[in-house]
Amino acid sequence: MCGIVGYIGKKDALSVLLDSLKRLEYRGYDSAGIAYQNGNGVEVYKTKGKIKDLQQILPCPLPDIRVGLGHTRWATHGEPSTRNAHPHRAGGVVVVHNGIIENYRELRTQLLTEGHQLTSDTDTEVIPHMISKNLASGHSIKKAIDETIAHLRGTFALGIMSETQPYTLFAVRRGSPLVVCFGEGEFFFASDIPAILPYSRKFIFLEDGQICTLTPEGLELSCLDNGGSVPVEDRITEIAWTPSLAEKEGYDHFMLKEIYEQPRTVSDTFAEWIKDPQGLLDESGLTQEITLGLRRLHIVACGTSYHAALIGKYLIEGIARVPVDVEIASEYRYKKPIIERGTLFISITQSGETADTLAAQREVKQRGATTLTICNVLGSTSSREADSVLYTHAGPEIGVASTKAFTAQMTALCLFALALAIRRGKLNYKEACALKSHLLKIPDLLEKTLEKDDAIKELARTLIYAKGFLYLGRGINYPIALEGALKLKEISYIHAEGYPAGEMKHGPIALIEEGLPVVVLAPRDDLFEKIFSNIEEVKARGGRVIAVTDNPESLANKVNDLIEVPTTHHTLFPFVNVIPLQLLSYHIAVLRGCDVDQPRNLAKSVTVE
Ligand code: AGP
Numbered sequence: 140m141c142g143i144v145g146y147i148g149k150k151d152a153l154s155v156l157l158d159s160l161k162r163l164e165y166r167g168y169d170s171a172g173i174a175y176q177n178g179n180g181v182e183v184y185k186t187k188g189k190i191k192d193l194q195q196i197l198p199c200p201l202p203d204i205r206v207g208l209g210h211t212r213w214a215t216h217g218e219p220s221t222r223n224a225h226p227h228r229a230g231g232v233v234v235v236h237n238g239i240i241e242n243y244r245e246l247r248t249q250l251l252t253e254g255h256q257l258t259s260d261t262d263t264e265v266i267p268h269m270i271s272k273n274l275a276s277g278h279s280i281k282k283a284i285d286e287t288i289a290h291l292r293g294t295f296a297l298g299i300m301s302e303t304q305p306y307t308l309f310a311v312r313r314g315s316p317l318v319v320c321f322g323e324g325e326f327f328f329a330s331d332i333p334a335i336l337p338y339s340r341k342f343i344f345l346e347d348g349q350i351c352t353l354t355p356e357g358l359e360l361s362c363l364d365n366g367g368s369v370p371v372e373d374r375i376t377e378i379a380w381t382p383s384l385a386e387k388e389g390y391d392h393f394m395l396k397e398i399y400e401q402p403r404t405v406s407d408t409f410a411e412w413i414k415d416p417q418g419l420l421d422e423s424g425l426t427q428e429i430t431l432g433l434r435r436l437h438i439v440a441c442g443t444s445y446h447a448a449l450i451g452k453y454l455i456e457g458i459a460r461v462p463v464d465v466e467i468a469s470e471y472r473y474k475k476p477i478i479e480r481g482t483l484f485i486s487i488t489q490s491g492e493t494a495d496t497l498a499a500q501r502e503v504k505q506r507g508a509t510t511l512t513i514c515n516v517l518g519s520t521s522s523r524e525a526d527s528v529l530y531t532h533a534g535p536e537i538g539v540a541s542t543k544a545f546t547a548q549m550t551a552l553c554l555f556a557l558a559l560a561i562r563r564g565k566l567n568y569k570e571a572c573a574l575k576s577h578l579l580k581i582p583d584l585l586e587k588t589l590e591k592d593d594a595i596k597e598l599a600r601t602l603i604y605a606k607g608f609l610y611l612g613r614g615i616n617y618p619i620a621l622e623g624a625l626k627l628k629e630i631s632y633i634h635a636e637g638y639p640a641g642e643m644k645h646g647p648i649a650l651i652e653e654g655l656p657v658v659v660l661a662p663r664d665d666l667f668e669k670i671f672s673n674i675e676e677v678k679a680r681g682g683r684v685i686a687v688t689d690n691p692e693s694l695a696n697k698v699n700d701l702i703e704v705p706t707t708h709h710t711l712f713p714f715v716n717v718i719p720l721q722l723l724s725y726h727i728a729v730l731r732g733c734d735v736d737q738p739r740n741l742a743k744s745v746t747v748e
Pocket of ligand 1: 441442443444445487488489490491492493496539540541542629743744745
């Protein structure tokens with residue numbers, strides 16, 4: 140999942156591009172490049188490594204440039220290297236790309252047969268050569284681009300620049316996110332909002348099959364297939380996010396900042412609906428008739444969002460008594476899902492751009508089911524394609540490891556379950572008020588839990604050489620065990636496995652050996668006695684039990700390490716239990732010298748299959 144950016148206007152283009160690329164780096168960071176018009180033609184600088192490595196190879200001082208484009212890469216085709224870095228060029232045409240060209244091999248073979256010199260292993264490189272070939276046959280650059288796109292299969296967000304029209308940029312979208320924004324006499328395109336947030340609040344989210352032409356005089360939006368012009372005015376979206384939200388603001392890493400933002404982002408997410416949760420259903424277009432006729436929910440997501448979906452199952456089935464099937468998106472989309480009448484499909488996606496989740500949502504929509512997306516990014520593809528949207532209000536999440544978006548997703552699911560239960564008469568007014576009052580206390584309880592940070596950091600010091608971890612939980616806390624294991628894996632590179640505690644004796648207990656760290660979520664709920672037995676089983680075999688609990692008096696002498704969390708409603712323990720696991724994985728990763736915000740092999744938004 141790469142990041143692309145382009146600028147044309149009155150500012151120093153190279154500084155704007157470098158600044159924007161640094162904000163995009165969380166989308167991919169194995170190589171980077173910039174191309175610009177220098178008055179005599181196009182210059183391209185690119186290198187393996189990060190933006191700081193790209194800066195080392197640029198001319199110093201930076202030339203005074205007004206138009207250019209840039210790219211930061213997450214390798215799909217061709218290993219991370221300078222020759223595979225973008226921009227790719229053919230003659231005076233340069234291209235940056237996010238996505239996958241599925242038919243690039245046949246296009247490449249055709250170009251090679253025609254004598255074109257392709258020097259990389261990427262799918263992208265066929266694009267500038269095809270545009271250049273079409274230019275050579277006499278087409279205008281716009282027509283050359285249209286002709287090229289017509290022969291591409293796959294997904295792409297493209298930035299294109301040509302020497303034949305030096306003060307013009309082209310941005311093309313099919314299947315990968317692309318936003319355009321504008322200030323006074325200057326225009327930008329980028330893969331997502333945080334990249335260009337400091338420069339403007341007015342955004343246009345390109346639709347699939349649209350091409351935007353950007354010149355110093357203005358921008359023109361048109362359809363690729365018929366060239367028809369698309370009015371711009373009614374597509375402008377004002378984004379309330381401030382640039383500081385996409386800055387570290389004194390924290391060592393975005394991830395730590397975002398962990399600490401959770402009390403506020405949880406309250407921001409429930410603020411709109413906590414007083415009248417049913418308003419959430421109405422706003423989502425889920426009428427009385429639809430919600431009373433509901434017979435089943437399908438909740439589909441990936442990664443951490445999938446763990447939130449599992450929490451949603453416990454909440455909705457427990458409170459609203461509606462059956463819920465939760466599926467991993469990349470499995471759901473290929474299994475020919477059975478979608479009966481009365482099924483509501485819910486996708487959960489922080490970015491709103493995850494390819495597998497989008498594909499599942501499109502498949503279900505095509506089959507006529509009602510779709511709701513729980514999403515964190517205004518104007519994202521998922522939010523624009525679903526029938527209705529329930530926005531989380533976590534603000535831009537830059538750290539690749541999702542934290543505040545996860546607790547915001549749980550908050551939205553709590554509200555949804557509450558609203559559904561009230562409407563279907565499964566919760567009376569008193570019970571609903573009780574649950575709401577517990578939810579209102581969660582931000583304060585998260586603040587209290589964050590106070591354990593120093594103690595967790597000291598605990599982390601003793602765990603950085605562990606070869607593997609087990610995370611155990613029961614009931615609604617089992618998905619938190621999965622989430623804690625994922626956090627540790629993806630930023631510290633230590634293997635970890637989340638497991639339902641009751642399953643230990645069906646196999647995983649064989650893994651227990653002297654000193655193996657086993658993190659156990661042990662809230663004071665109706666399963667405490669059961670989890671206590673699991674702790675005993677682990678201890679009896681020499682495992683190192685790290686308990687996360689609001690019941691220290693019962694566990695203090697029974698476990699090796701204990702992280703105390705505040706007590707809350709049994710359905711809300713996931714909120715207080717996940718914070719220590721986020722902090723533990725963060726500190727272990729930092730102490731192991733890992734790149735917490737940009738872990739190896741990962742990218743923030745998985746916009747390819
Ligand atoms: C979680 O820490 C990971 N970054 C990843 O699993 C992520 O949750 C997953 O890719 C889904 O992303 P989405 O919520 O943007 O769809």
